[in-house]
Amino acid sequence: MTWGKLFRQHPAALLIMLLLSGAAPVQASSDTLRVATKVRISSLDPAATSARPPLILYHNWGDTLLYRDPESLTLVPCLATSYRVIGSGVVELNLRRGVRFHNGEPFDARAVGFSLERLRSPKSLVASLFEDFQGVEILDSYTVRIRTGLPTSILLEMLAGLFFVYPPQYVAEMGLEEFGRHPVGTGPYRFVAWKDSGEILFKRNPNYFPSPKGKARIPFLHVVTIPEDALRIEALLRDEVDLLRTGTLYPENLPFLEASRGVSLASTDSLRAYFLLMDARGRSGSRLFTDVKVRRAVSHAIDKKAVVSKALGGWAWVAQSLVHPLQFGYTEDLPTYPYHREKARRLLAEAGFPQGTQVDFEAFGSENVAETVAQYLRDAGIMVRMHWKGGRWDELHRQMSEGRLTLGLINWGSYGLFDASAILDRFFLSQDPLCYGTTPQLEALLQEAGTCRDKTKRKALFHKAQTLITQEAFVVPLYYARAFTAMRKGLQFAPSPDGIDRYFLAIWKDSGEKRAGSPQDPGNSRP
Amino acid sequence: MKISRHTYLFFLLFVLALLATSLALGGARAAAEDRAQLMAFYLYHFLLFVDWPEGRCDKKPFLCIQILGDPELARALLPLEGTRVKGRMLVIEALSRLDKIPDCSVLFVGKDFHGTLNTLLASLKGKSILTFGDREDFLEQQGMVGFSLPQTYADPSEGKRFHIHLGRVREEGFGIRSRLLRLSDVVQ
Numbered sequence: 023m024t025w026g027k028l029f030r031q032h033p034a035a036l037l038i039m040l041l042l043s044g045a046a047p048v049q050a051s052s053d054t055l056r057v058a059t060k061v062r063i064s065s066l067d068p069a070a071t072s073a074r075p076p077l078i079l080y081h082n083w084g085d086t087l088l089y090r091d092p093e094s095l096t097l098v099p100c101l102a103t104s105y106r107v108i109g110s111g112v113v114e115l116n117l118r119r120g121v122r123f124h125n126g127e128p129f130d131a132r133a134v135g136f137s138l139e140r141l142r143s144p145k146s147l148v149a150s151l152f153e154d155f156q157g158v159e160i161l162d163s164y165t166v167r168i169r170t171g172l173p174t175s176i177l178l179e180m181l182a183g184l185f186f187v188y189p190p191q192y193v194a195e196m197g198l199e200e201f202g203r204h205p206v207g208t209g210p211y212r213f214v215a216w217k218d219s220g221e222i223l224f225k226r227n228p229n230y231f232p233s234p235k236g237k238a239r240i241p242f243l244h245v246v247t248i249p250e251d252a253l254r255i256e257a258l259l260r261d262e263v264d265l266l267r268t269g270t271l272y273p274e275n276l277p278f279l280e281a282s283r284g285v286s287l288a289s290t291d292s293l294r295a296y297f298l299l300m301d302a303r304g305r306s307g308s309r310l311f312t313d314v315k316v317r318r319a320v321s322h323a324i325d326k327k328a329v330v331s332k333a334l335g336g337w338a339w340v341a342q343s344l345v346h347p348l349q350f351g352y353t354e355d356l357p358t359y360p361y362h363r364e365k366a367r368r369l370l371a372e373a374g375f376p377q378g379t380q381v382d383f384e385a386f387g388s389e390n391v392a393e394t395v396a397q398y399l400r401d402a403g404i405m406v407r408m409h410w411k412g413g414r415w416d417e418l419h420r421q422m423s424e425g426r427l428t429l430g431l432i433n434w435g436s437y438g439l440f441d442a443s444a445i446l447d448r449f450f451l452s453q454d455p456l457c458y459g460t461t462p463q464l465e466a467l468l469q470e471a472g473t474c475r476d477k478t479k480r481k482a483l484f485h486k487a488q489t490l491i492t493q494e495a496f497v498v499p500l501y502y503a504r505a506f507t508a509m510r511k512g513l514q515f516a517p518s519p520d521g522i523d524r525y526f527l528a529i530w531k532d533s534g535e536k537r538a539g540s541p542q543d544p545g546n547s548r549p
Numbered sequence: 550m551k552i553s554r555h556t557y558l559f560f561l562l563f564v565l566a567l568l569a570t571s572l573a574l575g576g577a578r579a580a581a582e583d584r585a586q587l588m589a590f591y592l593y594h595f596l597l598f599v600d601w602p603e604g605r606c607d608k609k610p611f612l613c614i615q616i617l618g619d620p621e622l623a624r625a626l627l628p629l630e631g632t633r634v635k636g637r638m639l640v641i642e643a644l645s646r647l648d649k650i651p652d653c654s655v656l657f658v659g660k661d662f663h664g665t666l667n668t669l670l671a672s673l674k675g676k677s678i679l680t681f682g683d684r685e686d687f688l689e690q691q692g693m694v695g696f697s698l699p700q701t702y703a704d705p706s707e708g709k710r711f712h713i714h715l716g717r718v719r720e721e722g723f724g725i726r727s728r729l730l731r732l733s734d735v736v737q
Contacts, residue, residue, distance in 0.1 A: 252594050252732060253708055259587055262702045278593045281628035282586065389728055410727065 054242040059267040061415045065202030069146040084207030088182040092518040117164040123189040124212040131160040136190040171473040210238040210526040238526040249413030268517035271506040273335040290517040292505035294435040298498035302459030305425035317495035319369035321359035323402035333390040338503035351442025351484030366402040378403025384430040386411040423455035438520035459496030589625035602722030606653035612637035617644045619659025657681040666690040
């Protein structure tokens, strides 16, 4: 035998030699995408919780009538193939034929009608957002008319972001609570199991219809909850997870991760607004923040620029309003409360607290920010007892809804909707359980904006509303931040400004898979 | 060139033995690097949330991290040199023997250090030097913060990663934030 014949007859020997030389790639792509999230998940029914992970996961195992393209941010057909506006307040939708829920149940007009009733029901946590939906008229199995008082632009946002579609037969049999534990949708992933450990498993839907989302690139999706920030990063470094849910990575650890082998970072603008909420209505039993002087004292007590630079490493920018610059209705022309500790103390004294006061402070989100804000408040004479909520958003949300919040550091992502109403209506319409401060004038402005079809007039209404909110200092807007994610090198994933992670678009770089919509991807072209 | 059957078999055995050794050594090296990367992460993370003695250390322009007896950890930390923690620029130094350690700095003593640990650590008192180590008896030997990294990642929802001698830490004027205490077993 010659050496040449040896290698021709035993190519394994050549491969071994190449491996030893390090010439061959080592990492193999996985058939599972493992995602770590921070906030505990109590239900996968996105209308049963206001936590972000179930909303994100819904868009992965379910679909909506329209879909937001993550690159162009435009709305494209999904479960509805087309729509037309008929007169004032009526939109007619043609529904996609041949779509089935994961349990085989057909998607049709009946499912759309059923879903709207679910979304508007008293137990739905998005019911207030669907108040202006008057009903669904079924014309035939695949044609519906939705009657609504909403302007078309916000209606379309909701059809893309919030119109969750429920299987009527399955929900009737199992009940909503069971649905939340074992969801059934039409989406690119289907639910498999929810373990006692809290891990949730999904697998690719092999029968997914030709959707603008495309079929899931990675066959399995595995979601784990790790509330502690450092442990979540450790899981990534140990290769126990592949991706940290966008928005759960805070700037303080960015320098380390940027320098880490095996890890890559991505970021995006985010609609999320971070702010202090004060109980101006006295719902909690405390009268402290019913006095506008105290609220203004808090507004002057915090150096927002310093919060952004010290606590967030500059990876944020100061907010003067809860409305994000990317949302319709955003305005820059608002009164401001410059940082002024002495003025804060003076206002407190005028309000009857010359020696300062004490208050419970519920804190959620960035612990760095919470500690920095707490220190500013203490320096101004407001001695806060901080209660760090960690990953317990549902607990905090329940506390807020039940009127048991006096002062809180919270954030709100507007459900990924690019409209001011998605945040202002929640916090300043008195019938909403999250409303801790409003006036009849402010409510009237928001209600008028809710049904106004003239864009210019609507913008003016939102401007007036935000001016009132600022004058009354019902909240202290702090900042908007870039949302970060970290992932294993080798994974290709891009976060989106609407805050909805599209795990079905994630691919392993060496898998040979193509992203949806590319010419090499047959069977998944947009309708 | 023709090769004999014996040479051919010997070659195959040699290649297999080389592969096995290479994989074993490579695996051990990768495990050591992974462990060093984790320790580097937690060391960095710790420094983000510790408060240095006010009036003594906060104005120092550099934060020197000296690694004694753990070259892997020093290599894992090196990419962070030049970044800032609490306004101070990180400087990473790998030491094979003990030199003068500047005040208001960090000293990590690794398992390769063979000197008398408690004598070394006792000599640092009063200098605002934060000491770390990964030996099991580190706190018994006058250390401040011991690492407690599990070999495997069994339970992602819980986990202590440090042992902290809170008395010694506070004696030197350091403040430890609550998020570090959540990750720690604390000894008073």
